[in-house]
Amino acid sequence: xxxxxxxxxxxxxxxxxxxxxxxxxxxxxxxxxxxxxxxxxxxxxxxxxxxxxxxxxxxxxxxxxxxxxxxxxxxxxxxxxxxxxxxxxxxxxxxxxxxxxxxxxxxxxxxxxxxxxxxxxxxxxxxxxxxxxxxxxxxxxxxxxxxxxxxxxxxxxxxxxxxxxxxxxxxx
Numbered sequence: 001x002x003x004x005x006x007x008x009x010x011x012x013x014x015x016x017x018x019x020x021x022x023x024x025x026x027x028x029x030x031x032x033x034x035x036x037x038x039x040x041x042x043x044x045x046x047x048x049x050x051x052x053x054x055x056x057x058x059x060x061x062x063x064x065x066x067x068x069x070x071x072x073x074x075x076x077x078x079x080x081x082x083x084x085x086x087x088x089x090x091x092x093x094x095x096x097x098x099x100x101x102x103x104x105x106x107x108x109x110x111x112x113x114x115x116x117x118x119x120x121x122x123x124x125x126x127x128x129x130x131x132x133x134x135x136x137x138x139x140x141x142x143x144x145x146x147x148x149x150x151x152x153x154x155x156x157x158x159x160x161x162x163x164x165x166x167x168x169x170x171x172x
Contacts (some may be wrong), residue, residue, distance in 0.1 A: 042092030079132030
């Protein structure tokens with residue numbers, strides 16, 4: 001089960017929508033992994049860390065929002081939010097949102113979605129984190145925001161990665 005999570009975002013132009021999406025993954029730092037799209041739950045006691053370099057080819061669970069467009073001049077944005085409950089023994093919640101529009105509005109919407117999800121569960125929020133990105137289309141572009149979940153036990157084989165886990169930064 002994942003024990004850590006981090007938020008990333010990226011945007012890119014590309015030859016095709018898939019190339020633009022791939023470029024956004026690379027800009028976010030997760031483009032050389034096998035992203036496994038998951039539903040929107042953070043395991044209990046999962047801790048935030050600063051983004052890390054993941055092993056190439058790793059199967060990486062992530063909840064993400066993405067959007068592509070081929071309309072020159074159009075602004076697209078993607079955002080994610082993580083809400084953690086007061087009770088650390090309960091799971092947290094991830095919300096994802098993407099649309100035409102500016103980063104600030106998309107981030108506001110995704111944060112409100114996370115607050116609504118916690119309200120529906122009857123849980124008080126201990127912590128709410130979010131990230132969003134916008135991209136103005138030149139030819140074909142993509143924007144992506146993701147919450148990446150990671151199992152810190154995977155780091156046992158690498159002293160470099162292990163030291164990064166033990167010195168993780170908690171975002172405020």
